[in-house]
Amino acid sequence: MEPTMTDEHRPTITDVLGKDHRDLDALWDRVEATPATDRPNRQRIFAAFRSGLLAHIAEEEEQLFPRFDKTDPTLRTLVDRLLAEHREIREVLDRIDRALRTGDGAIEELGFELVNALGEHNAREESFAYPWLDGRLSPEQVREVQRRLGPRDRF
Ligand SMILES: [Fe+2]
Ligand SMILES: [Fe+2]
Numbered sequence: 001m002e003p004t005m006t007d008e009h010r011p012t013i014t015d016v017l018g019k020d021h022r023d024l025d026a027l028w029d030r031v032e033a034t035p036a037t038d039r040p041n042r043q044r045i046f047a048a049f050r051s052g053l054l055a056h057i058a059e060e061e062e063q064l065f066p067r068f069d070k071t072d073p074t075l076r077t078l079v080d081r082l083l084a085e086h087r088e089i090r091e092v093l094d095r096i097d098r099a100l101r102t103g104d105g106a107i108e109e110l111g112f113e114l115v116n117a118l119g120e121h122n123a124r125e126e127s128f129a130y131p132w133l134d135g136r137l138s139p140e141q142v143r144e145v146q147r148r149l150g151p152r153d154r155f
Helices: 013-033 039-067 073-102 107-134 139-149
Strands: none
Touching: 013 039, 013 107, 013 139, 039 073, 039 107, 039 139, 073 107
């Protein structure tokens, strides 16, 4: 569809949260690009990445997923799956946090696990969950999500 002037002022969940996925991916890339010898910086960037991703997940779980129609079995299956993936992502984040604190070499393997889990999860949200929400949320509701998340490059 051709973008119009109106579209420009009409943010979508797909755009806002899709961009947040990408901004968070870029932050993770910075963690990986920081040499293991520079542990303070690695931990600092990881802390920003982790709190950003946890805020993103909390927004989805507290504000967005409850909007899905639980009587629709397809949507219920989708939400259950996304929630299970969130649990998995949180767990990997905790393991990476521990590995970074202790200088554990498993960080590379854990990073691979994280990137895999996030890739599939984000694609599922962007292809199914966000478009469904965009069909139901008003532009003002989308702007509220945008405001609560705030800018990602804030450190
Ligand atoms: Fe998610
Ligand atoms: Fe997401």
